[in-house]
Structure formats: C-alpha cells, structure tokens
Amino acid sequence: TRILGIEGTAWAASAAVYDAATDDVFIESDAYQPESGGIHPREAAEHMHDAIPRVVETALEHARDTHDGPEDEAPVDAVAFSKGPGLGPCLRIVGTAARALSQALEVPLVGVNHMVAHLEIGRHTADFDSPVCLNASGANAHLLAYRNGRYRVLGETMDTGVGNAIDKFTRHVGWSHPGGPKVEAAAEDGEYVDLPYVVKGMDFSFSGIMSAAKQRYDDEVPIEDICFSLQENVFGMLTEVAERALSLTGSDELVLGGGVGQNARLREMLAEMCDQRGADFHAPEPRFLRDNAGMIAVLGAKMYDAGDTVALEDSRVDPNYRPDQVPVTWRTDEPE
Numbered sequence: 001t002r003i004l005g006i007e008g009t010a011w012a013a014s015a016a017v018y019d020a021a022t023d024d025v026f027i028e029s030d031a032y033q034p035e036s037g038g039i040h041p042r043e044a045a046e047h048m049h050d051a052i053p054r055v056v057e058t059a060l061e062h063a064r065d066t067h068d069g070p071e072d073e074a075p076v077d078a079v080a081f082s083k084g085p086g087l088g089p090c091l092r093i094v095g096t097a098a099r100a101l102s103q104a105l106e107v108p109l110v111g112v113n114h115m116v117a118h119l120e121i122g123r124h125t126a127d128f129d130s131p132v133c134l135n136a137s138g139a140n141a142h143l144l145a146y147r148n149g150r151y152r153v154l155g156e157t158m159d160t161g162v163g164n165a166i167d168k169f170t171r172h173v174g175w176s177h178p179g180g181p182k183v184e185a186a187a188e189d190g191e192y193v194d195l196p197y198v199v200k201g202m203d204f205s206f207s208g209i210m211s212a213a214k215q216r217y218d219d220e221v222p223i224e225d226i227c228f229s230l231q232e233n234v235f236g237m238l239t240e241v242a243e244r245a246l247s248l249t250g251s252d253e254l255v256l257g258g259g260v261g262q263n264a265r266l267r268e269m270l271a272e273m274c275d276q277r278g279a280d281f282h283a284p285e286p287r288f289l290r291d292n293a294g295m296i297a298v299l300g301a302k303m304y305d306a307g308d309t310v311a312l313e314d315s316r317v318d319p320n321y322r323p324d325q326v327p328v329t330w331r332t333d334e335p336e
C-alpha cells in the first residue's frame, strides 16, 4: 500500500508518501511563521493556499520516482488528508486539494483525524500493542486510550492546549512564535519559583498558571526561573495524569504525541515515571511529533487497508473533529 498524505490543520503545510512495503515515510513540509504574535487563522490559510500545491508536487514527484508499476498507473493507492480538528480556513484548503487529487489520480480518499494520527504514529513506530497516548500539542492536551472500538479521552485540558498556553506566555514577554523551544532553552539556567499546579481528577488547567507566570514576569522575577518553573509544573501535571491513565487502564505502554513532545524535560519526566512503574515509554522522532503529513499517510494506509475510505460527497472537513468520534476500523484487537 502506498498513500499520499496531506496535513494542514494549523501551521504546517505538509505532504508525505508512505510506502507500507518498505515502511519508508517521505515528508515535505513548509511551516507558517507569523511575523508577530501567534497563529493568525487567515494568514495561516493564505500560507496553506501557497504552500500546499508546492509540498504536494514534491511528494508526488517522489511517489512517481519510487513507483515501479506501469506508467499509466497512479503512483499511490489513495489520498489521505487531515479532516480535523484544526482551523477551518486551513482545513478547507487541504480538503479541496485532497478531493482534486483523488479525482485527478482516480484513487479513493481517506479522511484522517489529526489527533488519532498523532497517537497512531507513536503506536506504529514503537510497535506497541495498546498504549495510552499523551497528546501534548499546540492546540490540544489529552490522554487517550483504546476501548471498545474507539479512542476514549481519559483526561484533557479544561482550557487551552499546552503549546498554546506556553506560547501565550512567550508572547507576553515579547518572544517570537513558537515559544516552546525558547522556554526550554531559558529553563536550563532557572531555579524554582512558586506557580500554581492544577490537576482536577483526570483533567488539568493551564490558565491560572499562565496568568501567574505573566504576573511574575511583570514583577521582575528572572525569566529563567519562570521558564524553569513553568516546565516543572506544566509537565509535572501532564506526567501525573499520564500515570493515572496508565493505572486506570492497566496498560504498561505510554506513547507521546504532539509538538510539545519535542521537549527534553517532558520526555525525561515521562520516561522516569514509566521506569518507576515498569512501563515502556516511546517518544517518536521529532519529525513525527510536530504536525506532519507522515502521520496522516501512515494512519491513512491502515484505514485504506481496512476499507475505510470516504466518498467525495462525505469528505467535508470538521474543525471540531474529536478523537472519540472516530470508529476505529483498522484495529482488530478484541474489546477489553
């Protein structure tokens, strides 16, 4: 099976070709970089409009170069696209591109849930059976686990996504987008100052801690100390809930997903927690953690093989597409 994947939920215009026979994932991405402030939906959509045709052309070239079938045969078996969740104006461009390509290449369409793709790429690269997944991305933060044909949301943020929360703080202090890597660098020289820590059962909240962090900055607390403490508390909260999710499900596998998963301190905390309970931990390589079409193509292949394609007239994008809305057609495990 060979799948062309297209991703464009927010900032990454990305196209990929996944070849199941060789397990090779070719990814071409073009990131939107806001000139000031955070992600602006209209500007992000303009970026998609310019960049999607370019990245798709590069991916298709790769697909043609590596295709050993007849000349007149399509170089891929299907076109998979990120159907949601994400920014509506961006998703609509991706949906239109995917429909056009599916018609031009005369291959079926596969509509992929972006959050489930974050999880499945972790499961795929780790060869894990039935892990709990911590999705720590820009616009999201949640714990997922499989049960009875669906990925269930076991715990989630009560306000913003974890990356967006960090980015709001860095905007306040005048750092350019994205803020996560800058906080990580500054935290290296920091010491702990008191900040809120908010976990309620399986859910968590970032708004109080971010307001307090901004206040500390305005009170002239050294920025390194605030960054250090932000990481300790925010990642500590995620680690605590991830542990509770492992305990609740009885799973001994944890995978990480999302752009914030590139953070070494978060990975260290999760690895340590897993080590202490005898669980296995897997963080995919960075190109699979941040938004990328590789994960769309890989899950697209599993869905295609399960016959889970979508007719043109049912291929509308869904900005609020939740992971627990997705019938998991590609897993054959017995319900637990």
Ligand code: ATP
Residues within 6 Å of the ligand: 009, 010, 011, 085, 086, 114, 136, 137, 138, 139, 140, 161, 162, 163, 164, 166, 167, 178, 179, 180, 181, 184, 258, 259, 260, 261, 262, 263, 264, 289, 290, 291
């Ligand atoms: P979603 O997948 O929920 O739609 P998204 O599209 O915003 O989210 P991702 O690529 O998953 O994108 O994550 C981007 C976020 O990751 C940004 O908020 C950025 O600040 C954060 N990030 C990137 N690198 C790091 C890092 N080293 N430490 C912490 N955060 C990071």
